[in-house]
Amino acid sequence: MIKPELPANEAERLHALRTLQILDTSHEERFDRVTRMAKRMFGVEISLVSLVDEDRQWFKSAQGLDASETSREISFCGHAINQDGLFIIPNAIDDVRFSDNPLVTDEPNIRFYAGYPLKLRQGINLGTLCLIDSKPKHLNEEDKQLLNDLGAMIEQEIRSIQLATLDELTLISNRRGFLTLSEHSQKVCRRNKMPISMILFDLNKFKPINDNFGHHEGDFALKQFAEVMRSVFRESDVIGRLGGDEFVVMLTDTNDEQITVLLERFKTAIDALNKGINKPYLIEYSAGVASFSYDTELSLEEMIAEADASMYEKKKDRAR
Numbered sequence: 001m002i003k004p005e006l007p008a009n010e011a012e013r014l015h016a017l018r019t020l021q022i023l024d025t026s027h028e029e030r031f032d033r034v035t036r037m038a039k040r041m042f043g044v045e046i047s048l049v050s051l052v053d054e055d056r057q058w059f060k061s062a063q064g065l066d067a068s069e070t071s072r073e074i075s076f077c078g079h080a081i082n083q084d085g086l087f088i089i090p091n092a093i094d095d096v097r098f099s100d101n102p103l104v105t106d107e108p109n110i111r112f113y114a115g116y117p118l119k120l121r122q123g124i125n126l127g128t129l130c131l132i133d134s135k136p137k138h139l140n141e142e143d144k145q146l147l148n149d150l151g152a153m154i155e156q157e158i159r160s161i162q163l164a165t166l167d168e169l170t171l172i173s174n175r176r177g178f179l180t181l182s183e184h185s186q187k188v189c190r191r192n193k194m195p196i197s198m199i200l201f202d203l204n205k206f207k208p209i210n211d212n213f214g215h216h217e218g219d220f221a222l223k224q225f226a227e228v229m230r231s232v233f234r235e236s237d238v239i240g241r242l243g244g245d246e247f248v249v250m251l252t253d254t255n256d257e258q259i260t261v262l263l264e265r266f267k268t269a270i271d272a273l274n275k276g277i278n279k280p281y282l283i284e285y286s287a288g289v290a291s292f293s294y295d296t297e298l299s300l301e302e303m304i305a306e307a308d309a310s311m312y313e314k315k316k317d318r319a320r
Contacts, residue, residue, distance in 0.1 A: 002097040004078030009123060011235050013081075014054055017126050019173050020161050021180055023051060023058055030157050031061035034129065038150050039063040042143065044133040046108060049118075049154055050077040051127035065108065065132075074101055076132075080115035081125035086144055089113040091136035112137035116151030118158060121171065129154045167241040169219055170226035178240025182250045182300050185238055189294045194253035197291040199263070200307035201225075202315075203245035204284040213281065221283050228269045233262065248304060259289060286315050 007013055017023070031049050039047040046064035050057045057077050058069040072078045079097065080087035092098040092110050103110050112135060115128035129151045139147070165177030173181060189196050203225065210218040222245065229239045229247060238250040251259065266287075274282050288311025292303060 001074070001099075001101045003073050004075065005082060007082055007125070012230070013124050013126070015230075015235065016120050016124050016166075016171075017051060017053065019165055019177050019181060020120075020126075020158070021165055021177070022060060022158070022161055023053060025060070027061055031154065032063075034150055034153050034157075035061040035063045038129065038131060038147070041146060041150075042114075042131050044112070044131045044137070046132035048130050048132070049127065050075070050115075050130055051118075052077055052081050052125075057127065060127075070103070074103055076103070076110070076113045077115055077128045077130060080128045080130070081117050084117060084119075084125075086139075086147060087113075087115045087117070087128070088139060088144075090138050093136075108132065109134040111135055114139055114147060116147050116154075118151060118155055120155075120158060120162065126158065167226075170223050170241050172226045172230060173238070173240035175240065175242050178238060178242070178248060178250075179300055181238045181240075185236075185250060185252050186300065189252050192253075193294045195255070195291060195294060196296070196303070197251040197254055197259060197289060198303045198307035199249040199251065199259070200288045200290075200304060200311045201229075201247040201249075202286050202311055204286055205281075206245040209281050213279075217279070217281070220279075221281075224273055224277065225270075225283055225285070228266065228273055232266045232269050242304070248307070250300075256291070259291075263287060263289075286311050288312070288314060 035047040035049060048059050048065065049061040050059055052072060052075065055072050056069045057072055057075040076089065076098065089095055089098060090112060092101065092104045092113060098104050110132055112133040113130060115130035117125040118127050118129060120126055131147070165173060165180065167174040186196060203221065206218065206221070209221055225247065226241060229249065233239055233249055236252055241247050270283060270285070288307045288309065290303060290306035290310050292298060
């Protein structure tokens, strides 16, 4: 058996998947309808909407299978997300990657597998719409087109979820998505007695960018700023755009010295960005930090407000 390789952008892929807040949710008719159609149209024993998490594949919708998840190491879908087109195995017994896979040698005795990689956006494959059968099968061109069409229906449903939790412009969490993820992180901090910190960013001189160079340049600046956030902060950090030109990061288990290092690294990355984009303006920002004990009684919104107050104090100091 050959284990599936991790995509080169695995950290970004997992961040996108978790921001959707779709894992471990109940079955929904909009997904079940498509898997029922797929199972019947292709005459297979099993059809799934499988989402590939860090060490498991979890089934948002399952027809013909009672399990809710399996290990990623033995998953066919873990292989399928590493390509953009259909991933088809006519007979797993004849494929060195799967012939001794426990899903092949034991229940559900997979022989045929066909997976459509579910794209959130280009290069970000979250999982698959897949067909499974205990008998070898082949798909003709018409079958392949049908599976592509059904996969596109699932992608549309996933994107409708995305709109509720991701900022459409920057593709990082919006306020709602940030608060949802941060609530989970706060529970982890309380359980493990780890401190919490908030960093509030505000872009300086952002209005003149829009006024002097057009809103497309303002959008460009926001997207670039978000991309630097994504590249600098750690996987364990929660990042988001609160709205307008305000961004936020929630840090867990991070002391003052580590925060200083992170902010220096962020400043270096923004300086490099400004040198590289060759624009008639600079992307500039102010940042405020507020830190809290794991057992703070403040709400997430109140923590953000304290970081916001810290940022404006620093802006006042610079203006003096």
